[in-house]
Amino acid sequence: MLKDEAARVHETPYYIWRTSGDDKVRPSHAANEGRVFAWNNPPDTGNPGEAPNCRCTAEPYYGPYDPPIEPVYPELIFLPLARLGKILGALVRAIRMLGTDTLTTAQARNLERFDKKLSKDAGKITVSNGPNGQRVFTADVPARNIPGSFARYEKVVDRAGNTVSYTKTTYGPRGEVISRKVKFGE
Amino acid sequence: MFSREALLTHLIEATIPTQIAEEKLKKFGWDANAAKAVLTRMNITHVLSLYLEGKMTGTQLESWANAIEGRDDIGFEAGYESVLSEAIHQLANPLLTLAITTENMRDLAAHLGV
Numbered sequence: 518m519l520k521d522e523a524a525r526v527h528e529t530p531y532y533i534w535r536t537s538g539d540d541k542v543r544p545s546h547a548a549n550e551g552r553v554f555a556w557n558n559p560p561d562t563g564n565p566g567e568a569p570n571c572r573c574t575a576e577p578y579y580g581p582y583d584p585p586i587e588p589v590y591p592e593l594i595f596l597p598l599a600r601l602g603k604i605l606g607a608l609v610r611a612i613r614m615l616g617t618d619t620l621t622t623a624q625a626r627n628l629e630r631f632d633k634k635l636s637k638d639a640g641k642i643t644v645s646n647g648p649n650g651q652r653v654f655t656a657d658v659p660a661r662n663i664p665g666s667f668a669r670y671e672k673v674v675d676r677a678g679n680t681v682s683y684t685k686t687t688y689g690p691r692g693e694v695i696s697r698k699v700k701f702g703e
Numbered sequence: 704m705f706s707r708e709a710l711l712t713h714l715i716e717a718t719i720p721t722q723i724a725e726e727k728l729k730k731f732g733w734d735a736n737a738a739k740a741v742l743t744r745m746n747i748t749h750v751l752s753l754y755l756e757g758k759m760t761g762t763q764l765e766s767w768a769n770a771i772e773g774r775d776d777i778g779f780e781a782g783y784e785s786v787l788s789e790a791i792h793q794l795a796n797p798l799l800t801l802a803i804t805t806e807n808m809r810d811l812a813a814h815l816g817v
């Protein structure tokens with residue numbers, strides 16, 4: 518029977534697949550048990566009773582119809598996850614670079630000088646936005662003898678790349694300010 | 704009236720008080736694309752000897768190093784950049800690195816090998 522013909526001759530356009538429920542039911546038909554199909558859009562197994570010796574039946578279905586959702590296989594999960602990982606990685610890199618990609622050439626040169634003069638123990642320099650196009654370069658240098666203590670070097674640079682201020686603040690192990698040295702500005 | 708170069712030289716050689724040198728240098732700004740004065744191992748051993756001879760206190764030594772630390776317009780003796788940078792970092796941050804004591808400063812002077 519043609520699919521469209523099947524749809525016309527049945528009570529409703531849709532049906533619920535029912536198997537005979539015994540151990541002779543083919544696995545591919547067992548997978549259809551309880552699922553809603555359209556007569557003119559059957560699964561790969563065909564409509565119930567069409568396959569040789571098939572004892573499955575169609576129970577008329579009167580409710581709303583959503584096309585059947587195909588089973589999700591692991592490889593189909595891993596592929597999007599891998600893509601998602603790449604997207605997240607790019608996002609993290611973009612956030613890390615936030616600020617540095619918007620530096621003016623003069624600000625970028627100042628950042629290079631700032632970096633060059635820091636101790637070899639200095640951590641990563643962070644760049645944040647200040648008012649009126651200013652950028653703030655910050656780097657922490659950990660203590661060698663007091664765990665948790667560190668010196669924070671902070672330089673504020675204007676849009677033209679000129680240093681507005683440069684400070685060094687020394688922190689104790691509990692985050693308390695031990696001293697603050699204004700090297701320039703303020 | 705001192706030029707920037709002259710003031711930096713006075714600062715490096717500790718021939719004028721650090722605070723005065725810093726104050727006068729403010730008018731030149733902080734930035735410089737090239738060094739206008741060069742700090743050598745001799746300069747550091749000189750201030751270390753001032754400390755060891757009791758002519759400079761530990762606080763003054765720390766302030767001197769702090770005034771030099773990070774400056775764009777002060778370069779380091781060729782071939783000893785990392786040694787000098789490290790020495791200035793230690794002297795400017797005694798709390799985080801190495802306490803300014805007679806013994807430590809003697810060791811540092813010996814390490815500079817002048």
